[in-house]
Amino acid sequence: MKVLAIDTSNQPLSVALLEDEQLLATMTTNISKNHSVTLMPLIEELFKQTKMQPQGIDRIVVAQGPGSYTGLRIGVTTAKTLACTLKKELVGVSSLEVLAGALAHTEGLLVPLFNARRNNVFAGGYRDEKGKLVQVFADQHIGLDKLCELLKVYPKVIFVGNDCTTFKKQLLEKMEPERIFFASQNFAYPQAYILGLIGEGKVAVEVNSFVPHYLRLTQAEAQWLKNHRETDHEPYVEKI
Amino acid sequence: MNKQRDLILAFESSCDETSVSVIEDGNKILSNIVATQINSHKRFGGVVPEVASRHHIEQITLCLEDALNQAGVGYEDLSAVAVTYGPGLVGALLVGISAAKVVAFTHNLPLIPVNHMAGHIYAARFVKPLVFPALALLVSGGHTELVYLAAPNSYEIIGETRDDAAGEAYDKIGRVLGINYPAGKEIDRLAHLGKDVFSFPRAMINENNFDFSFSGLKSAFINTVHHADQVGEKLDHKDLAASFQQSVVDVLAEKTVNALKKYPVKQLILAGGVAANSGLRERIERELKKFDNVSLLMAPLKLCGDNAAMIGAAGHVAWKAGVRADMSLNADPSLEFSWIK
Numbered sequence: 001m002k003v004l005a006i007d008t009s010n011q012p013l014s015v016a017l018l019e020d021e022q023l024l025a026t027m028t029t030n031i032s033k034n035h036s037v038t039l040m041p042l043i044e045e046l047f048k049q050t051k052m053q054p055q056g057i058d059r060i061v062v063a064q065g066p067g068s069y070t071g072l073r074i075g076v077t078t079a080k081t082l083a084c085t086l087k088k089e090l091v092g093v094s095s096l097e098v099l100a101g102a103l104a105h106t107e108g109l110l111v112p113l114f115n116a117r118r119n120n121v122f123a124g125g126y127r128d129e130k131g132k133l134v135q136v137f138a139d140q141h142i143g144l145d146k147l148c149e150l151l152k153v154y155p156k157v158i159f160v161g162n163d164c165t166t167f168k169k170q171l172l173e174k175m176e177p178e179r180i181f182f183a184s185q186n187f188a189y190p191q192a193y194i195l196g197l198i199g200e201g202k203v204a205v206e207v208n209s210f211v212p213h214y215l216r217l218t219q220a221e222a223q224w225l226k227n228h229r230e231t232d233h234e235p236y237v238e239k240i
Numbered sequence: 241m242n243k244q245r246d247l248i249l250a251f252e253s254s255c256d257e258t259s260v261s262v263i264e265d266g267n268k269i270l271s272n273i274v275a276t277q278i279n280s281h282k283r284f285g286g287v288v289p290e291v292a293s294r295h296h297i298e299q300i301t302l303c304l305e306d307a308l309n310q311a312g313v314g315y316e317d318l319s320a321v322a323v324t325y326g327p328g329l330v331g332a333l334l335v336g337i338s339a340a341k342v343v344a345f346t347h348n349l350p351l352i353p354v355n356h357m358a359g360h361i362y363a364a365r366f367v368k369p370l371v372f373p374a375l376a377l378l379v380s381g382g383h384t385e386l387v388y389l390a391a392p393n394s395y396e397i398i399g400e401t402r403d404d405a406a407g408e409a410y411d412k413i414g415r416v417l418g419i420n421y422p423a424g425k426e427i428d429r430l431a432h433l434g435k436d437v438f439s440f441p442r443a444m445i446n447e448n449n450f451d452f453s454f455s456g457l458k459s460a461f462i463n464t465v466h467h468a469d470q471v472g473e474k475l476d477h478k479d480l481a482a483s484f485q486q487s488v489v490d491v492l493a494e495k496t497v498n499a500l501k502k503y504p505v506k507q508l509i510l511a512g513g514v515a516a517n518s519g520l521r522e523r524i525e526r527e528l529k530k531f532d533n534v535s536l537l538m539a540p541l542k543l544c545g546d547n548a549a550m551i552g553a554a555g556h557v558a559w560k561a562g563v564r565a566d567m568s569l570n571a572d573p574s575l576e577f578s579w580i581k
């Protein structure tokens with residue numbers, strides 16, 4: 001199976017072409033530039049380097065969130081349009097699972113996290129099961145204090161991701177230091193190769209209804225839901 | 241062998257409509273799929289950018305498939321892909337741009353970046369060919385401007401609003417009258433039933449330029465209503481709407497007439513969401529009778545709002561003029577035509 005993998009969920013951008021679990025080509029950047037400018041030129045370059053045609057791929061795998069809303073939309077729109085226009089399979093993988101994926105075969109609870117500002121994080125809990133990751137608790141948008149509370153019951157917790165440095169001091173204060181570990185910097189950034197490997201093992205999804213996992217309502221919607229019921233409305237989008 | 245057709249696949253997602261269209265030879269609509277989010281944004285009394293972006297991504301490939309199916313064409317039949325890259329909401333624009341880039345890349349098609357406002361002007365192309373030089377009065381929720389078109393694919397601003405766009409003013413006073421967003425259509429209807437009894441200000445009408453201002457009018461309107469509320473007086477909404485609309489139409493018409501005097505053109509094009517306003521259409525039609533050699537071209541009512549057909553029409557002209565974008569195309573939320581020299 002030939003796979004194109006795309007992760008634009010945060011500042012790092014990573015793309016890869018795989019064939020049957022082998023890496024053909026990958027590129028990763030971590031410059032604070034708009035992914036809209038960078039993503040397609042890099043995909044173009046991947047195909048050029050591998051002398052492959054877009055039609056030659058079987059599956060597109062994309063990091064579906066959580067992460068930066070704009071970043072996710074660029075990646076997911078690109079991935080779903082590729083799947084739609086080339087009539088290929090589409091698979092979404094948690095952006096957090098991509099980070100944890102680099103540490104499969106590690107004992108303990110893997111907790112990848114992204115900074116979600118105001119001392120909130122996007123975090124999930126994963127554990128190794130014979131070289132494959134299984135989810136222990138769902139990806140969520142959560143306050144740092146609440147996360148520490150949630151992690152109380154786990155004897156060994158390994159935090160993963162570049163944003164961990166932002167919270168390291170707090171985490172060491174709030175949790176028993178002997179229980180927590182921080183994955184080294186070589187696992188700090190998402191790798192599209194790992195994303196592709198995870199995506200090869202998942203079931204393809206319906207393309208048109210595929211959307212990012214933002215894990216957060218917009219402020220306007222949250223406000224609206226305080227006084228309304230979600231079922232209480234006309235269809236939000238209509239063809240005219 | 242069939243005559244070679246130019247087939248443009250166009251994307252538009254700059255605000256709260258997701259639209260994909262297939263246009264033949266720049267002037268024939270084979271399909272124009274428009275998914276509007278109005279029901280969603282009604283909840284908030286206006287377009288919420290993040291909500292808009294989220295809806296676009298739900299709709300984009302559905303609209304793409306529908307547009308091709310309805311047009312009865314495949315990717316192999318296409319000549320180019322056109323897409324709005326500004327002005328508009330950045331997150332919303334990026335959905336259309338990302339999709340358009342993928343289609344252009346995977347099917348080896350040229351990618352044509354289109355200014356949304358050029359699209360509004362070219363909505364009129366589906367009625368009749370444009371004749372140059374031309375002048376366009378563009379009035380929408382986000383923009384109010386006079387644009388000079390010396391030749392195809394040439395757009396120069398000669399005047400624009402210094403504050404609110406005309407359409408924005410409609411929505412804001414609509415809120416004061418308790419009219420749901422978007423308020424333009426209902427105010428237009430009420431205006432036809434009332435009279436201009438309040439004589440609201442006509443801002444900048446006598447100034448020697450082609451710029452507009454609608455924030456003073458909006459404030460005068462709101463003050464009038466609030467003052468009446470305080471003294472317990474009930475004002476007739478029909479007369480309020482008529483007075484407001486008269487002021488807007490007077491300013492737009494007057495400035496347009498002055499512009500026609502300074503820049504002799506063969507055609508006046510009326511375009512943009514507010515160009516659907518019947519008060520404005522009637523007035524411009526009347527004024528134009530005084531100009532013997534200027535024909536009036538109005539965008540069809542159903543193409544006054546945002547849609548991809550108009551982007552395809554403007555995209556066709558840009559394509560013929562050699563305009564191309566590469567895979568690094570980005571959204572430009574504050575994209576503007578340049579000013580006339």
Ligand SMILES: [Zn+2]
Binds near residue numbers: 356360380513545546
């Ligand atoms: Zn518009």
